[in-house]
Amino acid sequence: MTAPAQPRPKDGSRWFGYLVAAVVCGVVALAAVTDQPTTRVAGVTPADGSTVAGPPAEVAVIFDGVVRAREFHLSVEPAGQGRSVAAGPAKLEERRLVLPVSVTTAGAYLAAYHVLLTDGRELTGVIRFTVAAGGPPVPAAADLPPAGAGGHQHGADDPLSLGLLVLDLLLVVVVAMVLLRRPRIRAGRHRG
Amino acid sequence: MSVAAARPGGVRQTDWLNGVHHRKALNLFMIVVLAHWAEHLTQAYQIWVLGWPVPQARGVLGLAYPWLVTSEWLHYGYALVMLVGLWMLRRGFVGRARGWWLVAFGIQFWHHIEHLLLFVQAQTGTFFFGRSVPTSVLQLVLPRVELHLFYNTVVFLPMVIAIILHLRPNRAEAELMTCACAPRLAVAASTP
Numbered sequence: 001m002t003a004p005a006q007p008r009p010k011d012g013s014r015w016f017g018y019l020v021a022a023v024v025c026g027v028v029a030l031a032a033v034t035d036q037p038t039t040r041v042a043g044v045t046p047a048d049g050s051t052v053a054g055p056p057a058e059v060a061v062i063f064d065g066v067v068r069a070r071e072f073h074l075s076v077e078p079a080g081q082g083r084s085v086a087a088g089p090a091k092l093e094e095r096r097l098v099l100p101v102s103v104t105t106a107g108a109y110l111a112a113y114h115v116l117l118t119d120g121r122e123l124t125g126v127i128r129f130t131v132a133a134g135g136p137p138v139p140a141a142a143d144l145p146p147a148g149a150g151g152h153q154h155g156a157d158d159p160l161s162l163g164l165l166v167l168d169l170l171l172v173v174v175v176a177m178v179l180l181r182r183p184r185i186r187a188g189r190h191r192g
Numbered sequence: 193m194s195v196a197a198a199r200p201g202g203v204r205q206t207d208w209l210n211g212v213h214h215r216k217a218l219n220l221f222m223i224v225v226l227a228h229w230a231e232h233l234t235q236a237y238q239i240w241v242l243g244w245p246v247p248q249a250r251g252v253l254g255l256a257y258p259w260l261v262t263s264e265w266l267h268y269g270y271a272l273v274m275l276v277g278l279w280m281l282r283r284g285f286v287g288r289a290r291g292w293w294l295v296a297f298g299i300q301f302w303h304h305i306e307h308l309l310l311f312v313q314a315q316t317g318t319f320f321f322g323r324s325v326p327t328s329v330l331q332l333v334l335p336r337v338e339l340h341l342f343y344n345t346v347v348f349l350p351m352v353i354a355i356i357l358h359l360r361p362n363r364a365e366a367e368l369m370t371c372a373c374a375p376r377l378a379v380a381a382s383t384p
Contacts, residue, residue: 020276023308027268030315068317069325070262071336092324114247118314118326120263122247160338164345165236172229175352179222183359183375185366 039065039117042095046129053132055103059111061125066094071116074099079108079128106133210284214371218284218355221277225348228270231261232341264314264326267340271307274300274347284373285358287365292354296347303343306330 042064046052059076074090074097077083087100097113111127209217231251238249254261278297285293306328313319313326321327330339357365359373366375 016279020272020279024272027308027311030312066317068314070264070314071325116262118264120259120261120266122258122262124247158338161341162236162240164338164341165233168229168345168348169233171348171352172226172233175222175355176226178356178359179219181359183361183373185375186360186362 038121039063039067039123041123041125044111044125044127046127048127048129051130051132055131056101056129058098058100059127060099061097061113061115061123061127063095063097063123067092067097067115068118069115070118072097072114074111074113076101076109076111078105079110085109103131106131207283209280210282210371212372214281214284215373217281218358218373221281222355224273224277225351228344229348232344264311268307268311271300271304275304278351284369284371285354286368287357287361289354289357289361289365292350292357296350296354299343299350300347303340303347306343 040063041061043062045060045062046056059074061074069092072090072092076085076099078085085101085103087102090097090099092098092115097115099111103109108128108130111129113123113125113127115123117123231253234251235249235254238244238251239246242249250258250261260266275297278293278300282290282293282297309320309328310326319326321332328336328339334342358369361369361375
């Protein structure tokens with residue numbers, strides 16, 4: 001008489017286990033072979049505290065290495081006015097964060113940047129510069145792009161996020177109550 | 193019908209986890225999940241109630257370790273823990289609860305793929321889809337913050353339903369349960 005065959009795990013379970021193990025090994029290996037030196041700000045243009053003869057076409061933050069960013073923001077506005085002078089969206093090039101601007105009036109300007117690196121660290125700063133009167137002519141107001149382009153935008157105050165968080169709060173409360181109480185058979189829904 | 197007969201397939205490597213230790217393992221897993229939600233809800237409180245700027249609203253852990261909250265390692269690691277936890281604990285669920293638990297697993301599987309894409313881009317510095325920051329597939333149509341809040345919610349919702357059905361089963365499901373979460377049938381039977 002032969003002994004009963006030893007039950008074996010389903011192939012799907014074993015296969016999934018191998019898959020997860022392979023992914024974890026791959027991620028660890030990838031992290032080990034990739035090198036991410038800490039990136040720092042090497043300079044800004046226009047320089048902080050400087051006075052420029054004419055309106056700059058762009059404001060740029062220059063880094064000392066290639067930037068790996070998860071998010072980035074750069075905004076420029078006249079000091080004390082809160083009105084963006086961006087002429088387009090901010091762009092992250094390899095070593096530069098650039099915002100095209102349309103400056104129409106002489107005076108003091110503030111640029112604020114925020115770069116969220118993929119290693120979780122942040123680079124932030126404020127640049128102050130002055131555009132001198134008597135520079136080259138500036139474009140008419142009608143040619144300007146809508147204010148706010150390239151500004152500091154985060155998706156956190158939208159109705160979708162708020163609605164999801166309210167739903168999640170409700171679910172957290174419900175599941176916590178269920179987990180804290182003793183398991184029991186549901187009354188009134190008996191079938192079979 | 194005996195309980196053992198209702199669960200054909202014999203002894204599996206994860207039976208100890210889905211048997212006498214299922215309640216403990218489920219509680220431990222849910223502590224991790226609820227701690228994650230507590231961080232998100234704390235962030236929401238900091239933004240909408242306390243009026244903190246979004247970059248400064250980093251939950252609790254993020255106040256002490258700002259880099260931690262935004263690290264791709266943390267996001268990928270949590271996605272992986274969720275995927276493995278949902279898979280490892282699935283055999284303890286029976287009946288309707290198992291169906292909902294597997295729905296959560298299926299959605300989390302895709303969510304994990306999205307995070308893997310982000311992680312690989314962050315580590316290699318090679319960004320997909322012509323973007324200048326790590327970008328996942330559905331990020332092409334939704335911003336990252338809203339997208340991953342949505343993902344976390346649509347994984348959590350079927351999880352909560354599964355846990356409610358698991359800890360409040362009907363009689364037929366209770367008879368199929370072999371884990372430590374099973375209500376006492378003798379006590380339940382005496383209930384009118």
